[in-house]
Amino acid sequence: MIEQVRFSTDFQRAFKQLKKRYRSLPNDFNRLLLSLKENPLQGDELHDGMRKVRIAFTSKGRGKRGGGRVIIRLTIEDTCLSFLYIYDKADMANVSDAFLDEIIIELDESQGNPKTKY
Numbered sequence: 001m002i003e004q005v006r007f008s009t010d011f012q013r014a015f016k017q018l019k020k021r022y023r024s025l026p027n028d029f030n031r032l033l034l035s036l037k038e039n040p041l042q043g044d045e046l047h048d049g050m051r052k053v054r055i056a057f058t059s060k061g062r063g064k065r066g067g068g069r070v071i072i073r074l075t076i077e078d079t080c081l082s083f084l085y086i087y088d089k090a091d092m093a094n095v096s097d098a099f100l101d102e103i104i105i106e107l108d109e110s111q112g113n114p115k116t117k118y
Contacts, residue, residue: 002037003079008107011083018068018088024058029086032070040074040081049073050084050100057088071100082107 007015019025032055036042043053051074056067071085084103085095 001079002040002081004081005033006080006082006107008082008084008103009110010103010106011085014086018057018086021088022057022059024060028055028058028067036072036081040072043072046071046100047097048101048104049075050104055086060088071095071103073104 015025015029022028032053036053041051043051045051051072053070053072054067055070060067068086068088070083073082073084074080075082084100084107087095
């Protein structure tokens with residue numbers, strides 16, 4: 001059961017940029033968030049509890065495969081869901097492990113804002 005949701009600074013910046021391109025992103029993200037709260041083990045497992053989850057950008061009209069990707073991490077207790085990064089698949093095929101490790105360090109140091117609203 002997910003009790004807390006946190007967003008990294010990098011996620012918030014990327015979300016803001018993508019929202020300018022895809023007006024449906026806030027609604028698409030809310031659907032993904034509800035789905036992840038029900039089943040947080042969706043997507044492909046990366047490392048250190050991170051997962052890559054597909055998100056469809058409705059206004060792009062390509063479905064999940066041609067949409068975007070969201071990198072998430074579950075804590076050991078599996079009660080905190082952290083959103084690390086979001087990107088459009090057309091812009092970037094993958095993110096490196098080193099980049100993700102930097103985001104995790106930043107998130108852990110700042111402890112994030114669990115109630116950020118989009």
